[in-house]
Amino acid sequence: MSSEVGAPGRAGRTEWLGLAVLALPTIIIALDVTVLHLAAPVLARDLDPSPTQLLWIVDVYGFLIAGLLLTMGTLGDRTGRRRLLLVGAAVFGVVSVGAAFAPTPELLIAARALLGVAGATLMPSTLSLIRTMFEDPRERTTAIAVWMGSLGVGSAIGPLVGGVLLERFWWGSVFLMGVPVMVLLLLVGPFLLPEHTAVDPDPVDPASVVLSLGAVVPVVWAVKETAADGPSPAAAVALVVGVAAGVVFVRRQRGLRTPVLDVEMVSEAAFARAVVTHLGALFCFAGLQYLLLQLLQNGYGLGVLDAGLATLPAVALGLVGSVVAPWSVRRAQPATVVAAGLVVGLVGFAVIAATARGGEVAPLMAGFALAAFSVSVVTALCTDRMVGSAPPERAGSASGVSETAAELGIALGVALLGSLATAVRRADPSPAGYADGVVGAAVASMVVVAALLVVALLGKGPGRLSRPSSAAGSPGSARRRAWPGR
Numbered sequence: 169m170s171s172e173v174g175a176p177g178r179a180g181r182t183e184w185l186g187l188a189v190l191a192l193p194t195i196i197i198a199l200d201v202t203v204l205h206l207a208a209p210v211l212a213r214d215l216d217p218s219p220t221q222l223l224w225i226v227d228v229y230g231f232l233i234a235g236l237l238l239t240m241g242t243l244g245d246r247t248g249r250r251r252l253l254l255v256g257a258a259v260f261g262v263v264s265v266g267a268a269f270a271p272t273p274e275l276l277i278a279a280r281a282l283l284g285v286a287g288a289t290l291m292p293s294t295l296s297l298i299r300t301m302f303e304d305p306r307e308r309t310t311a312i313a314v315w316m317g318s319l320g321v322g323s324a325i326g327p328l329v330g331g332v333l334l335e336r337f338w339w340g341s342v343f344l345m346g347v348p349v350m351v352l353l354l355l356v357g358p359f360l361l362p363e364h365t366a367v368d369p370d371p372v373d374p375a376s377v378v379l380s381l382g383a384v385v386p387v388v389w390a391v392k393e394t395a396a397d398g399p400s401p402a403a404a405v406a407l408v409v410g411v412a413a414g415v416v417f418v419r420r421q422r423g424l425r426t427p428v429l430d431v432e433m434v435s436e437a438a439f440a441r442a443v444v445t446h447l448g449a450l451f452c453f454a455g456l457q458y459l460l461l462q463l464l465q466n467g468y469g470l471g472v473l474d475a476g477l478a479t480l481p482a483v484a485l486g487l488v489g490s491v492v493a494p495w496s497v498r499r500a501q502p503a504t505v506v507a508a509g510l511v512v513g514l515v516g517f518a519v520i521a522a523t524a525r526g527g528e529v530a531p532l533m534a535g536f537a538l539a540a541f542s543v544s545v546v547t548a549l550c551t552d553r554m555v556g557s558a559p560p561e562r563a564g565s566a567s568g569v570s571e572t573a574a575e576l577g578i579a580l581g582v583a584l585l586g587s588l589a590t591a592v593r594r595a596d597p598s599p600a601g602y603a604d605g606v607v608g609a610a611v612a613s614m615v616v617v618a619a620l621l622v623v624a625l626l627g628k629g630p631g632r633l634s635r636p637s638s639a640a641g642s643p644g645s646a647r648r649r650a651w652p653g654r
Contacts, residue, residue, distance in 0.1 A: 183301045186360040187311050190294040191318040193257060193353055196346035197287045198322025199329060200229065211339040217273035224277045227392060232284030233291070234388045234575040235381040241292030241568025242428045243372055249293050249300065250363045254354060256289030261350035268340030292567035299555050299567070300362055310494035312555065313548040317490030320544055321483060328476035376420060376428040382413035384572065391583035399587075434569060439554060441623050443573050445506065446550035448620045450577035452513070452613035453543040455585030456520065459606050460536055467602035468529060478533050482540035489544030497549065506549050507624040513542030513617050521610035524603045546620075547574070585609040 212222055244252040260283060267279035298315060302308035333341045387410035390403040421427035433439060457479075464475040489509070496505040519535030526532075554570045589605025 178304055178307065182360055186301055186362075187298065187314060189353060189356055189360055190297060191314060192349045193260075193290050193346070194294055194315060194318040195322035196349050197233075197290055198319045199326045200283070200287070200343075200346065210334060211276075214339060215270075215273050215276065217276075221273040221277060225273065225280055227389075228277060229280045229284040229287065230575070230579075231385050231388055232281055233287045234572065234579070235385040236285060236288035236377075237292055237571045237575065238380045238384075238428055238568040239372065239377045240288045241296065241566070241571075244289070244293045244296055246372065246426075248363050249297050250357065250361045252289050253293035253297065253361070254357050256286045256293065257350040257353045257357070260286035260290065261347050261354075264343045264346050264350070268343040270340075291571045295551070295555060295567035295570065297361055306494065306498060308555075309497055309549070309552045312552045313490045313493045313544075316544060316548040316551060317487050320486045320490070320540070325476075325483065328479070331476050373420075373424055373428060376417065376424070379413050379417035379420060380428060383410050383417050384414075384576070386410035386413070388575065388579045391579045394583050394587055429569070430566075433566065439566075441626065442550040442553035443569065445510075445620050445623055446547055446554070446570065447573040447577035447580075448616055448623075449510075449513070449543050449546045449550070450574050451581035452517065452585075452616050453539055453581070454578040455581030455609055456517070456536070456539060456606070456613060458582045458586060459589050459602075459609050460520075460532070463524065463532075463602045463606050464529070467599045468527065469599075470529075478529055479536070481533055482537040485537040486540035486544040489541040490548055492541075493545045493548040496545070502549050502553065503624055506546055507621055509542045509545035509549075510617050510621045510624060513539055513546070514614055514621070516540075516542060517610045517613045517617065521607050521614070524606040524610065525600070527603075585612060588612060 211217075211225070217225060240252065240256075263279050263282045263286060267276060267283060270276035270279055295312070295315060298308065298311045302311045329345070330342055333345075386406040390406040390410065393400065393403040393406070418429070418431060421429045421431050434443065461475055461479075464470045464478055470478065493505065493509075496508075500508075516535045516538030519538065520532060523531040523535060551570050555566050586609075589602075589609050592605040592608045593601035
């Protein structure tokens with residue numbers, strides 16, 4: 169039986185080993201988002217998809233992950249977080265093999281869609297299980313920082329790993345990386361991970377599932393379409409449809425006894441600040457990452473592999489940020505640490521703006537490494553605020569909100585900062601135009617981070633990051649927590 173909220177239990181060896189197991193699929197899920205971008209040209213030569221089919225092969229995975237995160241987080245709360253994680257891992261492993269050997273574009277699109285569904289089960293399940301496994305606030309902050317570091321590593325090494333594989337193997341090899349990890353998760357997960365299931369849970373509302381997809385997928389598609397081809401009537405219509413579906417979705421949640429999205433929880437001031445800061449930090453970092461990779465290749469003339477290697481300092485400093493975040497909140501208020509992290513981000517983006525036109529890789533990547541450190545600290549603590557402040561029985565739902573905010577931040581960053589850079593490049597289509605675009609995006613990011621700094625400072629006050637929820641001990645919060653072998 170878990171400890172009371174007032175005297176949380178300390179994690180043991182089983183929990184920390186379980187965290188290591190949860191970190192592995194997190195790396196794979198993040199890596200799968202970016203690695204196919206490099207494989208697309210080779211894949212196009214072998215399967216000969218139409219331009220529309222190739223677009224769906226690349227994007228349908230991310231669309232379905234973004235659209236189903238809220239639903240899958242809530243589904244894990246109601247049916248069992250470990251059960252959902254293991255089912256998702258099994259589906260992900262089997263479908264990955266099918267995707268690697270898909271003989272036609274249609275089958276590959278179907279496989280990528282199923283991988284997106286499976287990926288949507290894995291992301292909130294891993295994060296909500298951490299909430300279950302680590303009851304002590306300090307240990308939970310450390311565990312979530314490790315989880316965020318795994319996510320950052322997966323995103324950052326995608327181009328690097330993809331380049332190495334595609335130099336030696338066929339395009340399908342990029343899908344097989346996750347198979348051993350999922351097999352390992354299936355073998356050890358039942359012994360290292362706890363189960364957490366609501367008592368007498370209500371079924372998930374089907375209309376809410378459809379509305380959540382209708383709210384997120386059109387918005388993400390509109391932003392990606394705008395990033396690729398500029399504003400268009402189709403993108404504008406999709407954006408309107410997504411916003412309208414989102415409004416209906418939120419209204420419906422207010423009338424449900426057990427909603428997919430707990431509107432009251434999300435509306436709480438500290439939770440809302442964490443969501444905004446989380447989304448904004450990833451908006452800036454993802455947009456600059458996308459543009460810097462273009463600048464390194466098209467402006468500085470580096471190859472794909474060399475461009476990936478140039479980002480390794482950012483990967484390293486991002487990992488340092490994941491370590492620093494939990495250590496820092498033991499000595500200062502979380503809002504103060506978040507504010508300090510945002511200041512580091514401001515410096516990083518300023519360095520990028522000052523050095524992008526110089527043609528030197530080292531100072532540019534130094535600025536990017538500072539930005540990576542900043543986003544690691546900020547997103548780790550914001551994620552801990554969202555998951556840690558939620559009642560234990562709603563941790564899956566809170567995890568879904570956290571991941572949806574991340575997906576939207578990344579999509580918006582690539583689209584809006586990418587569009588800004590494209591507009592700047594139109595005035596100068598030469599390689600120097602890529603540097604001008606990066607400068608413009610870096611300056612815009614500085615404005616966004618300055619606004620986030622104000623938001624973070626509004627959260628300064630007494631208390632710790634992960635406040636105990638009074639709902640945890642209420643009659644409506646009945647839950648079952650079973651550890652195998654204990």
